[in-house]
Amino acid sequence: MSARDRLDPERLAAMSKAERVAALRDVIDRVPGPALARTPVLAVPAALGPIFPDGGLAKGSTVTYAGSSTVLLGLLAAVTADGSWAALVGGGRRGLLAFHEMGGDLERLAVIRDPGQDPLGVVAALTDGIDLIVLDHRVDIPPARARTLAGRVRTQKAVLLVAGQDWPHPDLRIRSHLAGAHGLGAGRGRLRGLAVEVATQDRTGRVREVAAVLDGVGGRTGWTAADEGRGTAAQSPVTDQRTG
Known part of the structure; x- marks a missing residue:
């Protein structure tokens, strides 16, 4: 289907709202020439890149993750192998051997097994110099504090990835x-x-x-x-x- 077909008024009218949004997005993605400034991202495994809207973990974003440790460690490995810094807050069950075997740089990974009484405070402090902070520790997340921390992540151009629990209005769910x-x-x-x-x-x-x-x-x-x-x-x- 050509771009003209996708934008044909009769064809668009026959689509559901969700299908129209997807069709228009597809056309925009194919517009040649200079586009809006590309969002800076942290590297992800190349095989997973197509499912990230910006081709990687968008800097300044808050992300939630649920699932296999394999993928989570793969994301950490890709970020550090690309020369960026990462921190794992909590994550007592995560094994670092797999991280290393996937090419992760142990010298660029900080591991805080026990973040103490204020894990969110630890995360806030890490945004000053760490590119990817993985919060893998069960913690109460008051909405007001979540908004404040998400704002700090945006300002510092870091990425906060919350593993194993929800976060209010994340930019991306994995x-x-x-x-x-x-x-x-x-x-x-x-x-x-x-x-x-x-x-x-x-x-x-x-x-x-x-x-x-x-x-x-x-x-x-x-x-x-x-x-x-x-x-x-x-x-x-x-x-x-x-x-x-």
Whole structure:
């Protein structure tokens, strides 16, 4: 379908509101020539890039995450491997061996296992010099304080990723789940890769999905896109539920 077809008044009138929004967004994305200034982002694994609205974690944003530790550690690894700084606040169950095997730079990762009585205060302090702060610690989040902290994150051009619990009005929601394993037969074989399905939902409600495979080569593990899904609008919300 050409851009002219997508903007045909009769065709647009026959679409639902969500379909019209998606069609118009698709046309805007394809307009050639200089566009608005690109949003600065933190790196993500290349196989997951298509599901992020700006191609990565947008600086100044607040993000929630629910799902497999594998994807969360992969995001941390990509950020530090690209030369940025990250901090993991809490996260006692997260293993750093996988982070290292995915190319993460341990020298660029601060780990605060016990953030004390005021985890949100710790997060606020970290925004002064850390690019990605992952809050992986159950904590009460008063709406007023959440707004203040989100404002600080925007001002400092950091990214706050809240894992395992909700956050008031995040800029992006990410969820993932393990979809299978490669290399294992009927009771025998060697695990060679994990299939993971990952989805994002932005503030407009648009959901983007991708299937990726995490496999190992030469002592390192990396992501390969298995099947990139096209973004759609008005799908069921991405909910935050801890799945381990």
